[in-house]
Amino acid sequence: MESKRAFPSQEGTGAFSKDIEKGREAVPFPSTTISSTEASSYAHTQSSIWQKLKQWNARFEAFTGLESRGIARVLPSERQLITASSYLQIALLWISCDLTVNSITLAMLGPLVFELSFKDSALCAVFGVLIGCLGPAYTSTWGPRSGNRTMIVTRYFMGYYPSKICCVLSMVITLGYSTINCIITGQLLSAVQGGGMPLVVGIIIVAVITLIVAVVGMKAFHTYERYAWIPQAIVFFVLVGSAGPQFDTSTPSVGNKTTIIGHRLSYLALCLSSPLAWATCAADFFVYYPPSTPKRGIFLSTYIGNALAFCFAYLLGIGLASGVAQNPAWATAFSSSQGALILAGLSGLRGFGSFCGVILALGVIADQIAATYSSALVLQMLDRRVARVPRWLLTCLIVVIYTACALGGRNYLFDIFQNFLALMGYWVGIFLSIALEEQVLFRAARSKRVLSSEREAGEFDDGYDWDVWNDWRAVPVGLAALTAFLLGWVGAVVCIDQAWYVGPIARMVGRDGADLGLWVGIGFTLLTYPLLRILELRRFGR
Template identity: 55%
Template sequence: MSHSPMDEEKGLQSPAIAVQTPQDSTKNDHEKIDSSAGGGIFSRLNARLISWKIFETRGIERVPVEERHDIRAADYMQMTLLWFSTNITANNMAVGMLGPISYGLGFVDSALCATFGALLGAAGVAYMGTFGPASGNRTMVVARYFMGYYPSKIACLLNIIIMLGYGMIDCLVGGQVLSAVSGGSMPIVVGIIIIAIITWVVVLFGMRIFHIYERWAWLPQFIAIFVLVGSAGPKFNTSITSAGSPETITGNRLSFFSLCLSASVAWAPAGADFFVYFPPTTSKWKTFLMTFLGVGLALTFANVMGVGLASGTITQPEWETAYDTSSGALILAGYNGLGGFGKFMGVLVALGLIANNIPGTYSASLGFQIMGRHLAKLPRWFWSCVGVVIYTACALGGRNHLYDIFDNFLSLMGYWVTIYLTIAVEEHVLFRRVRGFDWDAWADPSKLPIGIAALLAFLIGWAGAIVSMDQIWYIGPIAKMVGAYGTDLGIWVGCSWAMLVYPPLRWLELKKFDR
């Protein structure tokens, strides 16, 4: 992207990669980020880091309008490329594999569920993304306007769990692929650590390096997956059909659709984080459309590739053996016959997971700061380090249980995200059309909703999800009513219960407290 002479004189950067300099940090009376927290060595290290021009010093503070940067046509394309790079990755291929292998669905059923689940979830991410330029606030700060200052911390904590959980999955799948490329001579543990270290380096510096990396990370992934289409595509078994009674097939379709929806919509709590340096004049419909295309197209492509690879295990014994080793080994098996070039493509696929890991780690680091004023005194880069250490340790400990992590973790996270989105949409459409948003009050609890209505609706929605979930360790009474073995209805029942109770509860809250 080019800069105008005036931009260069002012030291401004392209809005897609803009960062805050140490001098332009706006301190709020309610929540201040103490850059010298910790004293001693920590203080000197922090001072050294923020002295670098490429280092982002801003944490959760709102970006004032005067510090944002003009929006250009190329920046809308950057929105798409960012999300496309993030999601055209091996972990999303692994999600698609679960349709034929775990749910017994045919190729067509799996592909349709994966596609429409990914697109519906992408709409939720795109909706939340529009609040970045409009507010200048991070996504979980925006949540305060929907759920209240203190209840929103529940959503923030769950978002930290999501993002660190995805970091664990990314490291696991990446480690599996690298191990498979080496023929097993490289332990999965080493592959996990490689993915984690590269992610940490990029996240440490913040938004500028992040946007530059994501602008180009999609290209090698795109090439590697197209090579995989040519190499493995002829071995896909597109004729397989779904197994079981009509009731069982219907239940498995809904369960797999919900899983793919969960994998996609899980990005919604981070949707606005990467657009806060754009001005309020940024087109909402363009932001929505470009984000939707980036998330939806990438996930659809990756998920359907996973479905195809899984279908091939039915007729390709070597693929079945590879999947018994790991999902990463199955991806590499798709390159069989290409020799060293196939292994090189496998390395690209493994390293592509870094693009998926970076935004999640970045968002989690902001979440730690949002959880409390004392935690906010520690800078964003410190929490980035903490996040990387946590999910690396979890990946090392859970490296032999990837399927269970996918099947349980993604579904559980999808429950709360969709309930939160239901509350956000209703608050926005029904109550904020007239009242509007005071984005400057982001850290003032007295000017934000109390959150009683949102908290009650959230908990009622969760209760609906619990009695309707179908997990390995628990099947709710409502879930048992559908299909021979139960069906995961947690998202749908949870959202519907929250949708019904929130409007009257919020009306009563406004009548009593007027905020």
Template identity: 50%
Template sequence: MLTSLSGPAVYYLPFLDSSLCAVLGAILGSIPVAYIATFGPLSGNRTMVFTRYVMGWWPAKIIVILNLIVLLGYCIIDAVVAGQILSAVSPNGMLSVIVGIVIVALITWAVSTFGYSTFHYYERYAWLPQLIVLCVLAGVAGPKFDLYGNPSEGLSERTIVGNRLSFFSLCFSSAITYSGTGADFFVYYPVRTPRWKVFSVTLAGLVISFAPMFVLGIGLTSGLASHADWSAAYNTSQGALVVEAFRPLGGFGSFLSVVLALGLIANMIAPTYAGGIDFQVLGRLFEKIPRIIWNTVGVIIYAVCAIAGREHLAAIFTNFLALMGYWVSIWIAIVLEEHLIFRRWRKLGWNWAAWDDRSNLPVGVAALVAFLIGWAGAILCMAQVWYIGPLARLVGEYGGDVGPRHGLVQLLDQC
């Protein structure tokens, strides 16, 4: 939901345009995640361990570091929003955003530290109260959604197209960045589990999670122009906007806001758990340090960063997500080439037992060069606040972010 707030508020897109871009981005971005997930039962390896077979022993470490940035970055965003909601709910803001961030970080650490079984049990039931709360939010805030307003009025057609591309890229990146952990939660499945089943349930789960929430977030910011109370709350923080939307319910609305804030913990547990394992994949020395230590390090890092960046969430979100989408798209293209051309077509196969044997893994020179070439294309096509590439600049006043798709297509075209 947080991603889609940018549709009307940042990119000046009307409700329909924002919804179409967001849902399409969610669907297309979820397909690579579902594809990567199929390697979980097949290999028995975590996603970043599997990356060693694709990128090589040393280049894979670059991918691991980038994936850690993604995982910790998501936790930063969720921690800030949860802290904002808790602060907005508290009487006269007595509970600061900083304290709220610390609370959710500590709870996340506790659940993720006790291993996969505890995490899986928590996630099995945590979605239900969230679903109820979000349905109530849609019901109470829905009448204030501006379904027919046009915030892009006055902008040129090319600028509108560029904004559509950029918002689509943001939603696409929001989904595809889950690819870095796609296989992690299927490694305990039987090796004979049909790949189409893993693909289908992963794709369905992601799309069902993303699409309605994107539309709900778009609805909230679509009403900013016509409702001064919502606009004032949004200017305070994204979390305050959610609390304001619940305001007609009085004290019950405050309770639902707290439930929603604590529900963000469920979104933080998976990245925290996976991040602890990814730290160990960095090398043999890192491998010897217990996961509980790495989980603790990860929580400290994102809690400190969340506290430091709590006043700049929108800027962090729009720049961070799109930037992370670039490398994931390039990496996905390399995985496709490795799997379909070298392993399947040339019948080289996979030796899954060699996951920790450097001598039986690729050197990775070709993969590294391909990765850098993909980045060169992405730089030409990216559109960020701090940089607009020469190709992206051709689309409208603010540019159109086509970096993630270009990086992927450019690499596939090399085949």
């Protein structure tokens, strides 16, 4: 039975919470010379307007039932109870987010762009998923432990101000994926209508539905994700039965041995990047679970849910792409759009196939909601003044931004996939390397020195004091992490292989090069961070 205290949204939880208000900057006065009386009157007017806006927002959120909490920490007393069914809910949430047509479309790049065989593509995709899903499984455990959102926890590794770089990059990831989701949905809906529905209309449809659920907040989000996977799974199996006989599992990969190896590495990194990107927001969805929640349970539920969904969707996308060379009808559909290719796999079902296409298109919304919800929270972390803006209003802004990007880039989906997703995976891998070394090499040692009474009181957790999340003087300075982060990027840049730039090391592999940026970037970071962190601790003591 679910707790009635789930997802509180009452006093002390909003974007206007006391934690945020303490850091509010004073409103600057005009540069002209004014008397003390005028200054006092100006300040009083500003304060009065601010108070009225807060009161109006509180009444609006209470009337509409919107989640009022922003980035303020969820205290242990505000958490919901966790039951055995909660772990199933976590797995289903991730299945709903990942068992979507955008995962199918990404996997198509194996046969269509990297010219890999079905077998090579499938192996790279599955191994990429198994590695990439470790990232969100790890960061998801931060939610119950800390009560803080994912990018807030980065302050304990990167420092208060350097962590804002991660916030900006996280925004880029979520906006990029949201743009892709809108385009794919528009393509599918347009293909269902035989091209009669403009792509623009489909993009707007998914944006509006996403906005409604994301604005309401966490409770609506969890409810939606609990059931969204069901129609998706049914249609996926229908697509397997309809299109499976046309999959080409015998044609070999194209190129000599070194070229194929390079393509395998590049495609592996691409397939890894998509699940890995969830690491930037995985904790956001579980901050209402109690600190006593077993980390192993959260980790396994997240890992299994992500891995099952991504593997199923990737293999289906690889199969569809493999059949393009042998099936003229599929080749014609692909020349129109990736969405049309997916619908071609259902063409044998006639009207029912079109209905399945609509279900697939709307299924992308489950993924879109999660990204949109987290984006608004990340935006609040960039600046204290932005943090005072209500979450629901920032959500509206986020939706407007990625809808505009989708409308502008609707004809360049494959370019966005190939040049954007792998690049974003670099920084997530580099950041996770810093977080793991900080926890294993430094925080774990500190935790052993903390008195058992302090740990039992909940003041510390593995060397972290989660109550100081908004105090820049209580978290690491961040110089070591920032330096290691930048050095990791240096390693990534010299090994990058993208359409717009190929690093000197990357071009040495095969005919077309290989994208080694993720692996080398992680290696540079792992080697440099420990020494830099030791020097930082000796100099600053935190």
